[in-house]
Amino acid sequence: MRILQVSAEIFPLLKTGGLADIAGALPAALHEAGCDVRVLLPGFPAIVAGLRNPSPVGAFVMPWGEMVEVVYGDLPALARGDMQQGAYVLLAPGLYERPGNPYEDANKQPYGDNHRRFAALGQAAAHLAHGMDSLWRAQLVHSHDWHAGLASAYLKLWADRGATRVPSVFTVHNLAYQGIFGPQYFGDLGLPGEAFHVQGMEFHGQLSFMKAGLFYASHITTVSPTYAREIQTPEQGCGLDGLLMARRDALSGILNAVDDTVWNPASDALLEQNFDARHMAGKAINKAMLQGAMGLAIEPDAPLFAVVSRLTEQKGLPLVLAGLDEIVSRGGQLLVLGSGDTWLEQAFTERAKTHAGRVAVKLGYDESFAHRVFAGSDVTLVPSRFEPCGLTQMYGLKYGSLPLVRRVGGLADTVVDSDLETLEDRTATGFVFDAFDETAYRKAVRRAFALYHRKAEWNRVRQTGMKLAFDWATAAGHYTQLYQRLIQE
Incomplete structure (x- = not known):
């Protein structure tokens, strides 16, 4: 099957969040499953710089x-063994040649x-599905x-109604970000x-790119x-639950x-010392190095809690702030890595000053350091x-x-409560709470401390979690079955 994957970012060339990780890993998994996958990307500077041997299409x-x-051309950074990842890239300097964040200016606007910029991305996908490249044509987008x-x-409303129908799959990574624009555009x-x-695509008098994907996609x-x-309910549907309920089939x-190949403590070159579920000595070394690097007291027996996240309300960071004293008063430590809402950045920074040696903050996105945080932290x-x-x-x-x-x-x-x-x-792998409130969160923190002090059980739970397989082969299998059905239909 010939599959065209369309995304705004792709790891390791350009990443602002988890979308890039998925866009970077899925094509290789689909190749392993027998698909011929090419990716379509906007010509942001980082992507153009990573493209080899570009030729006009x-x-x-x-x-x-x-x-x-x-x-x-191809993207050497995404190559796996003999597999080279082919990529279509849009060259439009007026749209894409801007430094920094691909979506926002220096003032975060x-x-x-x-x-x-993103209408051009969608239209390019439709052109490629309808023969722009005489050497390769997608069977599904x-x-x-x-x-x-x-x-x-664009695929559903293609002007040439006599053209071969090309099915589409639209993946929602976060329904809260919808691409809303004024009707004048x-x-x-x-x-x-x-x-x-x-x-x-009309949404309360506005244009919604998200709704366009939900309404017109084949699946x-x-x-x-x-x-x-959850997104079929008013609580999580972000105003689109009615449409999603109607399309539930x-x-x-x-x-x-x-x-x-990227996230594996046994082979991760970014760590101070590699380790695995059976040989955990390296984790203690990573913890000590992380504590030292961030100005935390080097205490091997102090549970180190970590946040690696966008600093937003959605991610529950106000709960972490409210429960910070629960961690410090019980002898734990907190490390925060991320950036986002200014008030959260300032609040965590102030708490780090107040609790020197117990709380540390590193603002900004740092992929390499994130590996070290996971390797050195306990929770x-x-x-x-x-x-x-x-x-x-x-x-x-x-x-x-x-x-x-x-x-x-x-x-x-993905997480089973202890x-x-x-x-x-x-079967336990972590700590799970239900209500989105401070009381429920604090109880979960206290349960983490209780288990941490029962070393044999803590080590067993940790080992269970490390052995879990969230593998791309399984996910790719689900996608290929879906692709086959849609193409056949």
């Missing part, structure tokens, strides 16, 4: 008159022409999140008037089974996986209000940092 003009050139949501609309999209309708997937159910959840905190899948808790499990999570979305699908029953049958 074609070009098209957007409604406002801007020419978008499509080139094809979305670029005013984001609707144009798989697009990710709102940035690529218009791909499904509809003319820039080049879609027929029927698309600006409640039975289309919708989310990144965990529980999240697929074309909606499924496929759990994300972890790329073992990974992910107390999210909602969480489509979450990769952080999976990384924590693999690196022996027990996840403390809220029972929601993919967190509910209680008397699960400790007895040896």
Whole structure:
């Protein structure tokens, strides 16, 4: 099967969140499953710099008159053995040649022409599916999140109604980010008037790229089974639950996986010392080095809690702030790595000053350091209000940092709470709480301390988590079955 994957970012070339990890790992897994996969990406500077041997494929003009050139090459950073990852990249300097964050300016404000930048991405997908490249034509287009949501609309509403129908899969990574734009921009999209309708991409008088993907895709997937159910409810549906309920027969959840070539403590070159579930001495070395590097007291018996996250309310960071004294007063330590809302950045920074040696903060995104945090910490905190899948808790499990999570979305699908029953049958892998409030969170923290002081049980739970397999072969198998059915239909 010839599959075109469409995304705005891809690891390791460009990453702002978990979307890039999935976009980078899924093509290789699909190749292993027998698919011929190519990726389509905007020509952001980091992506253009990572493209080798680009050659022209074609070009098209957007409604406002801007020419978008499509080139094809390969991405050495995504190569696996003899497999080279082919990539189509859009060259439009006026749209994409901007430093820093691909979506926001230096003041953290979305670029005013984001609707144009990502409309071009969706339209390029439709051109490639309808023969722009005379040497390769996709049988199915798989697009990710709102940035690529218009791909499904352009495919469904392709002007040549006599053309071969090309099915599409649209994956929702986070329904809360919807790509909402004013109706005055509809003319820039080049879609027929029927698309600006409640039975289309219109959303409370606005344009929603997310809704376009949900409405026009042949099939919708989310990144965990529980999240697929949750987004059909008013609480988690972000105003789109009615549409998702109506399309429930074309909606499924496929759990994300972890790329073992990147996230594996036994072979991770970024660690001070490698380790695995049977040989854990290296974890203690990583913990001591991490404590020293971040100005924390080097105390091997102090449980080290870690946050590796965007600093937003969605991720439950206000709960972590409110419960920080619970950790410090019991002799624990807290390390925070991330960036986000200014008030959270400032609050954590102030608490680090107040609790020197017990609390440390490193603001900003640092992929390499994140590996060291998982390897050196004892508990990974992910107390999210909602969480489509979450990769952080999976990384924590693999690196022996027990996840403390809220029972929601993919967190509910991947972490088993440590209680008397699960400790007895040896299925426990972390700590899970239900209500999104300070009381429930603090109780989970206290349970983590209680288990930490029972070393034999702690080590057993940690070992169970490290042995779990969140493998891409399983996820790729689900996707290929879905692709085959849609292509045959």
